[in-house]
Amino acid sequence: MASPQRIVAILCFVLAMVLSLLSDQAQAAVMSIDYGAEWFKVGLIKPGIPLDVALNKDSKRKTQAIVTIRDDERLYGSDAVALSGRFPHLTYSNLKSIIGKPYEDKHCIEYRNRFSNNMSPHPDRNAVFFKHNEKMELSVEELIAYQFQNARQQAKNTAGEDVKDVVITVTPFATQYERQAILDAAELAGLNVLSLIHDETAVALQYAMNRDFTTTPEYHIFYDMGAGSTVASLVSFSIVEQKEGKTTRKVPQLEVKAVGFDRTLGGHEFDIRLQNMLADKFNEKNPSLDIRQSGNAMTRLLGEANRVKQILSANTETMASLESLYEDVDFKVKVTRGELEHLCADLLERVPGPIITALKANNMKPDDIKSLVLVGGSVRIPAVQKNLGAVVGTQNIAKNVNGDEAAVLGAAFRGASLSKQFRLTKQIVIKDITVFPIEVIYHPEDEHLGRQPIHTTLFNEFGSIGTRKIMTFKRQSDFEFDVKYGKPVDEEDVETELDQIAKVKVTGLTEALEKYKDEINSAEQPPKVRVSIELSNSGLISVPEASLSFQAKDNGSSFSDKVKSFFGSKEEETQSNEETAKETVQADQNNTESEKKTEKKTTTEEEKEEKTNKPKEPSLKKIPLNIEFIGAGPVAMSTEEKTEARQRIRILDTLDEKRRLREESRNNLESFVYRIQDFLYDDTVGIVSTEKQQEHLREQLSETSDWLYDDGETADTKEYTDRLKKLQTFEKPITFRRQEYLERDGNIKRIESSVQLARVFVDNIRSNTPEEERYHTDEELDAVLDLANQIDSWKIEKVTAQEKRDHHLDPVFTGVDVNKQCRELDEALMKLMKKKKPKTKKKVPKNESTEEQEKQEPVTDENDKKESDDEPIIEKQPEQEQDSNEEHRKHDEL
Structure with a gap:
């Protein structure tokens, strides 16, 4: 029998599982954020809600990626744009272009030349931040976190519940620092990032959702020109076989083959x-x-330039016009499409570049692709489409994808496939790539080899992400190595600090070699250090583990210890092999293959030893080592910085909530004033109230209206709610009397209907049902009849008194009183109607067969069959009784 402590532990475990399931069900929705330089979109998928784009507070499907912070108030989207001309130094836009960049990076220099914000270099992180005012310094991650909070609120308003799980889009050329900064921003916003996904991969995923493919790959290029950059992704679609246990099924596969990009070619330029x-x-x-x-004037001019550009996409000329642009001078000038194309001729020449790069990387020609799918707002420029058509042919340009929303919908679909809350009917295999090669640089330990660093390319250009590789080092002491991009990440053939990813320090090796030196010295092979380096599905490099491995001699343990050791090591090896099969790729093929053969050989010999009980051969011993991953370039936010940012966010959230409640209470008061002012013109109000009462309420409303647009502009929430309550004390009595006046005739008819129904029912039973067939007693029928007469008398008394009473006084009886009387009578009548007829057995002549049948099954009649379902008996009634039941049914419907 289990101990009480064990029973309690089991119950606690079961309770925790139930609470976990309930929590998972409560957080079933998944959102996506397509975060761009100029706009962001929010996708949402939830059980019961189809995959769609969440609307913002203006009922728009996309929101400007901009935030204004003024007097501790955060404004987003159109509200921030409206204030950007007046407060450009307090407005932050185009933050995607500088996230994860050092202060002296060319993108940050351009940002400082184009915008009025007070940017400064971070003293510790080699990144930038903004001095918003004397008491507030804001990192780029925190400003983006504010926008992510706004996106989360949009998803919450649509889903009807808080949403935390998210997939966020990033550009394929985003560096380690940019990706980590996006993750930090999402963390500050309280979001749980399931994965990052490349913009064009998300578009390709949405493209594949509603299309069928064959085993023969078909190739498409997704050309995405947004506000900040341009990317061309070459993607193949096909049907592949996927193993699930012992079965194999065919599933669609999306494989990114190559990517070309231009980091600064976009609509913003x-x-x-x-x-x-x-x-x-x-x-x-x-x-x-x-x-x-x-x-201020230049900010307004930038907004007008964007508007003019959009108009020129559909028209050959338009007018740029701004009132009081600068020094109270109005500005108006005609701009033609030809002028814009001449102005941006060098930009237009760069349009085909990403396509040519992607095709060349995969040794393909434009004729090899099936279509060029256009994505992004800037592809609407006619000159852009003309240049694209010159490369791939106008007939191959596809416009059958919603370029604005394909990425956010594809990212949401990706989130559903990663979440445990969804079971998708269509699974799509995704094979994405990294656009930069990643290499490891280290110095050899042996002096005779020289001190020149060794470069080993670990992940090739356009190699798969979501993989892990293992490097083998022969070392005698603690060591370190660098991880960097194998080519410049900023499109210039000059190495910068952005190319450095991290420095990795492996420690604990010296101590382990000393501790196990006797076993190592007796080993046949020198020890090796194995380091796992992972490139995640989000494109982030990490070093999850490192270990020292060597062949250990048998220590002469007993046979039972050997058996236990064998089964234990075998289990560990199985787990390791499963992990390797799923997610690791060996970097050093020669070393790792030999190690696999050694491990396999060792296991086989151990199995033979178990059978023959012979001494063991040396076994592989694995000692874990310590890893320190030190990021290079712009350093990620520290724990202290995140804590400080969260505190500031909580304060701003509290202020936003107070402000929201204040605005809500003000709107409630304002709408109440307008509504009741119109209400007083209703003719019925003059019947149920005196002229004095109406005039007093009008005065109160007028006084409140004047106050709202004077002192009420700066009032707090309590003042608004107090004034609303005061007005309601004058309004509610009039509204109550009006409602009772309008409903009084209907209430009287309801009582009369209930009384009539009860009387007809009793009369029908007594008049049309033989006494021997009745199953209602006279006492029961009399009781219902007495109650009906009593309520009828109550009605006559109240109606008579009400006719003598002025309408501007409180009514003698109300709808609540009528409901109570009708309910009491209806319940008594239903009790009689639902009373069941006693069961009776049919008498039939008995013979041998019937006696035998009675022994086998009970005797039932038609009424018994109906009663078996607990339904009231329905008998054929006279026409008058049927009419009364029909009246009762109608009464119930009322």
Whole structure:
């Protein structure tokens, strides 16, 4: 029998599992964020809610990626854009271009030239931050976290519940620092990132969701020109066989083959060119002014440039117009599509570049692809489409994908496949790649080999992500190595600090060699250090483990110890092999293959030893080592920084909630004033209230309306709610009397209907049912009849009193009183109607067969069969009784 402690432990475990399941069900929704330089979209998928885009507070399907912080108030999207012209130094946009970048990076330099924010170098992280005011310094991660919070609120409003699980899109060329910064921003926003996904891979996933493919691969290029960059991903679609246990099934596969990109070619660059042209034209018309001296004017001019660019995508010319642009001077000038194309001629020449790069990397020609799928807002520019058509042919340009929403929908679908809350009917295998080769640099330990560093390419360019590789080192002491990108990540053939990923220190080796030196010295092979390096599905490099391995001699233990040791080591090896089969790829093929053969040989010999009980051969011993992963380049946020940022976010969240409650209470008061002012014009109000009561309420409403637009502008929540309650004390009595007045005739008819129904029912039973067939007693029928008469008398008394009472006074009886009377009578009547007829047995002549049948099954009649389902007996009634039942049914429906 189990001990009480064990029973309690089991119950606690079961309870924890139940609570976990309930928690999982409560958090069933998954969201996605397609975060761009200019816009972001939010996708949502939830059981019962189809995959779709969540709307923002303006009921729009995309939101400007911008945030304004003014007086501790955060404004997003269109609200932030509206204030950006007045407060450009407090408005932060295009943050994606500088995330994970050092202060002296060219993108940060361009940002400082184009925007008015006070950017400064971070003293410890080799990154940038903004001095918002004297008491607030904001990192790029924190500002993006604010926008992620806004995205999370959009998903919450759509789903009807809080949503934490998310998949976020990133560019394929995003570095380790950019990806880590996005993860840090999501963490600050309280989100759980299931995975990062490349923009074009998400688009390709959405493309594959509703299409069928064959075993023969078909190739498509997804050309994505957004606001900040341009990417061309070459993707193959096919049907492959996937093993699930002992069975094999065919599933669609999406495989990214190659990627070409231009990091700075995007719609924002077109806007900047057009902004500068408009600034020059303004200065030409106003020689005494220099508009570039005003950050506010240049911000407004950038917004106008974006608007003009969009119009010129559909028209050949338009007018740029801004009132009081600078020094109260209005600005208006005509801009043509030809001017814009001439202005951006060098940008347009770069349009085919990513396509050519992707095709060349896979040794393909434009004729080998089935279609070029356009994605992103900037592909709408006619000159862009013209240049693309010149490369792949106009007939191969596909516009059958929603370029604005394909990425966010594909990312949400990816989230559903990663979440345990969904079981998708269509599984799609995704094979994505890294666009940069990744190499390991280390110095050899043996002096005679020289001190020149050794470069080993661990992950090739366009190699698969979501893999793990193992490097083998022959070392006699603690050591370190560097991990870096194998080619410049910023499109320039110059090595920068952004190319460095991390420095990895492996410690504990010297101590382990000393501790096990006797076993190592007696080993046939020198010890080896194995280091696992992983490239995750999110494109992040990590070093999860390192170990010292050597062949250990048998220590002369007993046979039983050997058996236990054998089964234990065999279990560990099985787990290791399973892990290797799923997610590891050996880097040093010669060393790792020999180790596999050694391990396999050792296991085989151990199995023979168990059978023959002979001494063991040397076994492989594995000693874990310590790893320190030190990020290079822009360093990720420290724990202390995240804690400080979370505290600031909590304070701002509290202020936002207070502000929301204040706005809500103000809106409630304002809408109440307008509604009741209209309400007083209702003719019925003049019947149920006196002129004095109406005039007093009008005065209160007028006084509150004046206060709202005067002192009420700065009032707090309590003042709004107090005034609303005060007005309601004057309004509620009138509204109550009006409602009772309008419903009184209906309430009287309800009582009359209930009384009539009860009387008809009793009369039908007594008049049309023979006494010997009745199963209702006279006492029961009299009781219902007495109750009906009593309620009828109550009705007559109240109606008579009400007719003598003025309508502007409280009514003699109310709808609540009528409900109580009707309910009491209806319940008594239903009790009689549901009373079951006593069971009776049919008398039939008995013979041998019937006697035998009675022994085998009970005698039942038609009524018994109906009663077996606990349904009331329905007998054929006279026409009058049927009519009364129909009346009762209608009464119930009412």
